Amino acid sequence: MTSHWADMDDDNLARELAGAAGELLLSLREQGRLTDPASLRSQGDRRSHEFLMEHLAAVRPADAVLSEEGADDAARLGASRVWIVDPLDGTREFGELPRVDWAVHVALWERGALAAGAVARPAMGSTLSTSRRPVPPVREPGPIRLAVSRSRPPEFVTRLAERLGAELVPMGSAGIKACSVIDDVTDAYVHAGGQYEWDSAAPVAVARAAGLHTSRIDGSPLAYNRRNPLLPDLLICRPELADVILTALAETADYEEAV
Structure with a gap:
């Protein structure tokens, strides 16, 4: 082998x-x-x-x-x-x-x-x-679906969903959440609150191969093989939804700072 x-x-x-x-x-x-x-x-x-x-x-x-x-x-x-x-x-x-x-x-x-x-x-x-580039199905009309942790959905993402009028779809691991966007089970995976490079490197590589948007939640690039492997937040979503989700993320962050 x-x-x-x-x-x-x-x-x-x-x-x-x-x-x-x-x-x-x-x-x-x-x-x-x-x-x-x-x-x-x-x-x-x-x-x-x-x-x-x-x-x-x-x-x-x-x-x-x-x-x-x-x-x-x-x-x-x-x-x-x-x-x-x-x-x-x-x-x-x-x-x-x-x-x-x-x-x-x-x-x-x-x-x-x-x-x-x-x-x-x-x-x-x-x-x-990335060896067999997946192609996400065409998105059907409806509310944005956000993948979230089944056991501990972050309050930040709950507020984001309220701002977007989105539905929360609970599920397990980071890789499963990321791939759910490719499978058309969700439209976006937003995480803020602590991850490491190994949590997202493979899902991000596959998501990019599928033509999805990938970034930090402030829109900046995801970087890997850094001295500190902590990579605490990310956004993986359908490209046509990236602008509206990033805008809502910025507004949610502004709200958190205000309170």
């Missing part, structure tokens, strides 16, 4: 790695049905991380890696190619059988920009990637 992957381009490699890690997680989840959920989550994070690190080292030995589950190596700051991975996005949902809203993120940053990415959704039987 590894020797075959070594000959792949980066887009297909991201897809294969994310998909294979997802299959490992599905197997682990099936075997661990009677396991304590906390133990299952811990095993999932660790096993998927170890799998991705082993195979990236084998097929792209010269590249650096930034993983949520690994120690950060400052050498990546001088590297021209850095894989940014979240071995298990939605660890909470992974431990709650039979939830399907969890994912595996694999992205490649190269010389200042995201160059490839894949979001595997193993329990949904689907992987979205």
Whole structure:
């Protein structure tokens, strides 16, 4: 398997790695049905991380890696190619059988920009990637639909929805929320309140490949492979809605400052 992957381009490699890690997680989840959920989550994070690190080292030995589950190596700051991975996005949902809203993120940053990415959704039987550019369906008329956390929707996004007259659609992991825009389940994913580069790198790469708008919530570009990997906010949305959502975001921020 590894020797075959070594000959792949980066887009297909991201897809294969994310998909294979997802299959490992599905197997682990099936075997661990009677396991304590906390133990299952811990095993999932660790096993998927170890799998991705082993195979990236084998097929792209010269590249650096930034993983949520690994120690950060400052050498990546001088590297021209850095894989940014979240071995298990939605660890909470992974431990709650039979939830399907969890994912595996694999992205490649190269010389200042995201160059490839894949979001595997193993329990949904689907992987979205830059190797097969997804095309979102035409949007039907109706209120804007905003993806939000199922367990802790931010008050900021609730106020944004009120300003937009939007509907809130609760769901699990960051990758699932981002991909919901591509699937036409939602029209936008707005997050403000704390994330890291591994939470959004792969979803943003895939969203861009699908022609969606991606930015910080103030409209500035999303930047990756920085010294501090904290990337606390983002907007992923249909391009025709970007201006109206960014305007509403600015007005919501102004309101928060006023109160």
